[in-house]
Amino acid sequence: MKELKYSRQRESIKDFLMTRKDHPTAEEVYLNVRKTFPNISLGTVYRNLSLLTSIGSIQKISCGDSCERFDASTDSHYHFICRKCGCVMDMDMPDLSFINTLADKSFCGEIEGSVTYFFGLCEKCSQEYVDKPESKR
Amino acid sequence: MKELKYSRQRESIKDFLMTRKDHPTAEEVYLNVRKTFPNISLGTVYRNLSLLTSIGSIQKISCGDSCERFDASTDSHYHFICRKCGCVMDMDMPDLSFINTLADKSFCGEIEGSVTYFFGLCEKCSQEYVDKPESKR
DNA sequence: ATACGTGCAAACGTTTTGCACATAC
């Protein structure tokens, strides 16, 4: 069994993620943590992000984007992805886990869970659509 | 506006996808289409897969896996991913689009749609769990 | 003292792209 030792870098990565409500990519984490640890390497960031994910301390979000994103809040919640600006936001909405029961009814294996992403236009981007004349969209 | 010209390679890619109910990766498409066009390049496969996706002729499935998968059936349906063998299967289950309405109620932007993936054990893998003694799992 | 973490750089797997040639129209 592998023992977990403290590291300032790991703490700093986790701390940074906790300050953010958007969902930074590994690169963004790297650029920010570098302000505190100028010599930290991208490899270390990846290693720690994946370690933190595996111990359930953070959550990895795979949203069909080219790269993974990370979220310090690990309680189950839903994400929205804006098709225009690409931002990823938390949704504040009721639990949907009953769809797993629904799925199970017509499925022969074993449903353990599900992931749902919503997409569309975020508040800011949908405002722009309303404000601008069609020609400028 | 870019004009779309016929190509035998593209047709062959689409045809191959239509014969498959699992959801091949670009690599798998490449290996199979190569039986008909031994000189086809992986680049051509990627170019055509992304072109077919953009005209809505096929569907791209991003399931947090390392690579994208492609599906010739473009009507909205749900996918299941086995956490053990990694297979991706279609779900035969009722429409869930009402969750978009549900999401919209507590959201400030504009919900255009959603993607849901179910995960767990497929029929085959869940059978193995039942058959084998715990020590062999 | 020793196991675990780090920085660095090289390697990896997937996908994209620049180019000259081939093909559809």
Added chain:
DNA sequence: GTATGTGCAAAACGTTTGCACGTAT
């Protein structure tokens, strides 16, 4: 004839890994 498609190879991209050194315990 011309715009679009292709094959090839190189590059880009995000991510992982091997190694020697550093640090926590």
